[in-house]
Amino acid sequence: MEESLWKSERVPGGVDLSIGRAGEGPDPVVCLHGITAQHRAFNAAARYLGPSRGLVGVDLRGRGDSDKPESGYGLEMHAADVVRVLDHLGLESAVLVGHSMGGFVALKTALAFPDRVRALVLLDGGWPRVESTPEEMTEEEKQEAAALQEGLARAFKRLDMTFESPEAYLDFWFPGQNLKMEDLPQDLADFYLYDLGEVEDGYRPKALRAAAEEDSPSVSSTSPTAEVMRGVGCPVALARASQGFFPGSDPLISDQVRDAMAGPLDIRTEILLEGANHYTMLWPEYTKIWAPRVFDPPFWER
DSSP states (O other): OOOTEEEEEOSSSSSSSEEEEESOSSSSSSEETTTTOOOOGHHHHHHHHHHTTTTEEOOOOOOOSSSSSSSOOOOHHHHHHHHHHHHHHSSSEEEEEEEEHHHHHHHHHHHOOGGGGGEEEEESSOBOOOOTTTTTTHHHHHHHHHHHHHHHHHHGGGOOOOOOOOHHHHHHSSTTTTOGGGGGGGGHHHHHHHHHHTTEEEESSSOOHHHHHHHHHHHHHSSOOOHTTTTOOOOEEEEEEEOOOOOOOOOOHHHHHHHHHTTTTTEEHHHHHHHOOOOOGGSHHHHHHHHHHTTTBBBOOO
């Protein structure tokens, strides 16, 4: 990864945040990652948008190189952090791009600070919370909840693990393939390398497990319902993968869930990424599909 793609900055506060800036545009897109990821998840987007528009990737508290307190997480706290980033950048308002949990953070920011969010781009995240007991859930809702828990469990599992080398970390994600970093596309290798921090016995993911464990129930219990979503006053673009966490699995945002989002939200652009899963939708081959549909020209100005 060439050194110039990201320029790192610190956003001071009670919990310092690390951000990366790509490009020099005066009105950068602000990107928010998933529950155990970090801003390099948007490497392909930065390469696409950085030269023309500019992009800022945020390491949410507890992830990447941001500070990692033992507690003090949840959607409201992350939304306040997003506004702190906008203040640091001198932006009165911004377009927020959120992948997975980042989509829920973006929605919460738009609801709590409507004057600061010009538009939302939801990437496989931000679906409405369903207020029903397990007994009231349909069979499809139960299957969707089970698939979500299975995917999160795998992502969380690695946070307790120490890997002897970056290549051993790749074995966790790509079992049996014996990959080396040089075998991967440059942007993907950079994501996995940045995801790790050196410890005495090897390498550990930078994401704090306590942060993920506090955020997960916050998303489940405090994300907006479809009725609350009606308070989102800005236009929305939705991109969803045709597969869930695993190849061949059902999508996280089904057609039925998409329809539930389309009622309360002003969805101007919607893209189904055939062949992509929840993770690979951020890889270059799929970013080249959704990014032009969203930003060339900007969907909120159409």
